[in-house]
Structures are given as structure tokens and as C-alpha cells.
Amino acid sequence: MNSGILFALGAYLSWGLFPLYFRQIASIPALQIVAHRTLWSLAFVAVVLIVSRNLAWLRTVSAATWRRFALSALLIAINWLTYVWAVGHGHVLDASLGYFINPLVNVALGFAVLHERPRPVQWFAVGLAAFGVLWLTVTAGRLPWVALVLAISFGFYGLMRKTAALGAIEGLTLETLILAPLAAAGLVWWSLDGSMAGQTSVDWAWLIGTGPVTAGSLLLFAAGARRIPLATLGLVQYVSPSLQFLLGVFLFKEPMDAGRLVAFGFIWSALAVYSAEGLWQTRRALAVKPI
16 A cells, blocks of 8 residues: 555656656647657657556457557547646646646546446536636636646546556657657658757756656556555645646746636535545445445
């Protein structure tokens, strides 16, 4: 249990600190960063698979699995692109909002797609979060599109991976393999048209580092998820958006007006209700479990 919590905390701490990393290359277009992130992630997981001699599964991947992961690759590319753009353009708070509401988006997707039956308290939590988003839309005069794109894209991505036959490292390998030709073509195009001419060796070091940073966090998450209960993992996941929120307010000095604070208050209340209800249900189930 203890090692599992440490692994999970490592993953969510690294995701929470991602804004610090991607701010170092904020001058580079987001699409170029995502192309680099794709190729260097593929290189990193390829080394891991070769060292661990875990390549035999590639020969058994079915056409249906390739199609499923083509869709999940598209979803994660949208998520990465939106997140990198948000960090580089002063929207870290919007990004944190997206990952705060993601668990509640998962509840709605489970109902709509998997025909799950959320409990009344879970629906109440979803309603509180929806009201928070509506409040933010009205007070700001626009939809919080960064938060919604991140939450919905990652929600559907999680749905795809939930029903997939591959593990975390194998899934990332397949997704980056699918995206790699587009990423490589884009980098060749940008190098020929001079778009990358101003990038220094330091920029390249940060760009290359996106591979191990991305894949390493995922490996930590996979190790943690195998060792701790889902309820515990559900609580640890709030470390990431909480860190992003703190970075946005106190380090990057993004505005936190009264309207935004009220919206976050509703969403935090929704998460508190959702988490408390989940813990209560887990303890109730353990209490009635026969010995």
C-alpha cells in the first residue's frame, strides 16, 4: 500500500508540476512541442520495451485494437495540444479547472456511454460542478473552453483506455506509433520553412525531455494504480490540479476574481461531496463483506 501511494503521488506531483516544465519552452508553438513530445515519448518507451524484452505483444495487436488506439491517440493529442497551449498562454488556472472537473465528467460519461447508474449523491456532485461552469461562463462572458476541452478529451480518453486490452506502457507505445508519422512530417516541414531556426540547444534539451517526463509519469501512475484501491487513487488524483491551481495563482499571478473564485468553490464542493460519498460507499461495502 505504501509503495503504491508513493508511486501514485509521484505521478500526480509530476503532472501537477508540468506547468513549470512547459513554461520553459513557452516561446515554441504548441503544435511543435506536441510533435516533439510524441516522438521523444515513443523513443523512450521503445527503449523501455527493448530493455525489458517486452516487444512480443506488438505482433498480436489486432486491427480492431489499432483502430481503437487511433481514436485514443487523437484524443490524447487534442488534450496535449490544449494543455501545452494553455500553459504557454497564461491559462494554467483554466487547465487546473479542467482536471478538477474531470472525475465528474467521468461519471456523466459512464452513464451516457457505459449505461452505469450513478448514485443520487454523485448526480448532485455533477450538478454542483455544472453550476460552477455555468457561473464561470456567465460572469466571464464566455465558455471556459480550455477547461472543458481538457476535461472532455481526457474523459473520453480514459473511457477508451478503460475498455482497451493493453496496459499503460503498451498503450502509449501504440498511440505514439500512430501519431509519429504526422509528428515527424510536421517537424521536417517546420525545419525546411525556417520555423525552428531560432531554437537553441537548451530548447532542444527541454523538448527531448518531454519524452521521459511524459512516459515516466505514466509508468509511475501504472505502478501506483496496481497497488492501491481505486478509492485511494481517486483522492490522490486531486494533487495534480491543486498544484496547478497554486502555481497559477501564486507563481504565474493569473487573475482570480470573485466570479472565478465562486465557480471554483462550487467545483471544490462538488469534489468534496463526490469523494466523501465514494469513501462512505467503500467503507460500507467493506463493513458488510463476509469474513
